[in-house]
Amino acid sequence: MKAMRFLFAVVTFLSCSVAVASELAPDQLLKKVTDEVLEVIRNDKEIKSGDTRRAMELVETRVVGHFNFSRMTQLAVGREWRKATPEQKKLLTDEFRKLLVRTYSNALTQYKNQTVAFKPLDLKAGQIDAKVRTEIRQPGTKPLNLDYYMEKSDASWRVYDIEVEGISLVTNYRGTFSSEIQEGGLDGLIASLRTKNSAVLVGSRASKT
Amino acid sequence: MNSTMRNDVSIGRTLAIVAVSLALGACSSTSGNKKDPIEGFNRAMFAVNETIDSYAVRPVAKAYDDYLPVVVKAGVSNFFGNIDDVFTGVNNFLQGKPGDGASDLGRFVINSTIGILGMVDVASDIGLAKHDEDFGQTFGRWGVGNGPYVVLPVFGPKTARDTVGFMVDRYVDPVGNIEDVSVRNSLSALRIVSIRAELLPADKVVDEAALDKYSYVRDGYLQRRRSQIFDGDAPRDTEEE
Numbered sequence: 021m022k023a024m025r026f027l028f029a030v031v032t033f034l035s036c037s038v039a040v041a042s043e044l045a046p047d048q049l050l051k052k053v054t055d056e057v058l059e060v061i062r063n064d065k066e067i068k069s070g071d072t073r074r075a076m077e078l079v080e081t082r083v084v085g086h087f088n089f090s091r092m093t094q095l096a097v098g099r100e101w102r103k104a105t106p107e108q109k110k111l112l113t114d115e116f117r118k119l120l121v122r123t124y125s126n127a128l129t130q131y132k133n134q135t136v137a138f139k140p141l142d143l144k145a146g147q148i149d150a151k152v153r154t155e156i157r158q159p160g161t162k163p164l165n166l167d168y169y170m171e172k173s174d175a176s177w178r179v180y181d182i183e184v185e186g187i188s189l190v191t192n193y194r195g196t197f198s199s200e201i202q203e204g205g206l207d208g209l210i211a212s213l214r215t216k217n218s219a220v221l222v223g224s225r226a227s228k229t
Numbered sequence: 230m231n232s233t234m235r236n237d238v239s240i241g242r243t244l245a246i247v248a249v250s251l252a253l254g255a256c257s258s259t260s261g262n263k264k265d266p267i268e269g270f271n272r273a274m275f276a277v278n279e280t281i282d283s284y285a286v287r288p289v290a291k292a293y294d295d296y297l298p299v300v301v302k303a304g305v306s307n308f309f310g311n312i313d314d315v316f317t318g319v320n321n322f323l324q325g326k327p328g329d330g331a332s333d334l335g336r337f338v339i340n341s342t343i344g345i346l347g348m349v350d351v352a353s354d355i356g357l358a359k360h361d362e363d364f365g366q367t368f369g370r371w372g373v374g375n376g377p378y379v380v381l382p383v384f385g386p387k388t389a390r391d392t393v394g395f396m397v398d399r400y401v402d403p404v405g406n407i408e409d410v411s412v413r414n415s416l417s418a419l420r421i422v423s424i425r426a427e428l429l430p431a432d433k434v435v436d437e438a439a440l441d442k443y444s445y446v447r448d449g450y451l452q453r454r455r456s457q458i459f460d461g462d463a464p465r466d467t468e469e470e
Binding site (some may be wrong): 086119122126127132159161162165169183185186187188189191192193194195196197198201202206210213216220 | 242247262299303306310344353359430433434437438439440441444445447448449452454455456461463465466
């Protein structure tokens, strides 16, 4: 009986928190995730001293759920995406996801004492696409604009692009990807991404020891 | 660098370099990127610049960043930023934004006086936001297209339009026009080191993110310029989606 009540409490709690998460506006959701992540980093010496692997664990548990990697990959690959087989699409998405997660985690290890300010978002009823503007502030330097493009699907908002000072992290790969595809086709691009991902892994292991 | 010679000489030289690069482009192999018709030349120049950076500029910027206190670095950055504000203001007027232009000139007056020769950015604290304009952006506002992408020796990525804008920027630049050669050289070097030091955190990120550093930097530069011309409000590029 006790166990039943406990189980009921857990289920209620879970469904409540899911409901709350899905009802959050895109900027509120991002603010919540950002606050959580920065709180962890501030208290984690290893991340602050440049341990990318630890930062990646944090990103995997707290951040990736809010990103739409298949949309991101589709945007970066461009018009060749339509010609990809489901298997190629999956491989491309997996490899590109690894690359983005590591880049993002790596950027987190550079965190000093910056604060993140969210600019007001004017969200209309029924809107399913939004640009959330933030500013990274650091004493002594110009603030850095960091904007998130988000879309609503299945009742929750997910990020499909990040722009740093007007440079889109996703579409910035388009030029590279299209020349890779021209040279070696979609499989050539998959192979290049794999090589890059394994090279960087070896590199970060080497720099740690 | 232009600091070691008179401005008009360096501008003539830059023009010659652009002319040569465009001519070389006609015979260099391309991968068919229409924004980058002289890719072969650009890649070679990019490699040269990377070498110069890793041996000469980056180590100095690293030492500067490691050993100087934040207050000093901020003072230096603000000092040069204050000079930039004047031309940001001029360009805002040229782009038909007199409100922003007046605010930029107001910033210059306030920071040059209360802000001790521009070293303290008092104006930002009282709500006059810093803008970022140059002649390349003004030409862009006026409807001049990018033209081919060019990697200049030492100065790095530019578009043909921004190369011309950059020459105008240099021509009116007060630091480059200082009569005393040693003062001019020292200030020019300090400005380069200060700007490079602020970019240090991006190095590792770019190295790890880029499949091909050349095209990653090129496309980043082109996106950044596009965003600057629209003052950060560029319509989303939906090409090829």
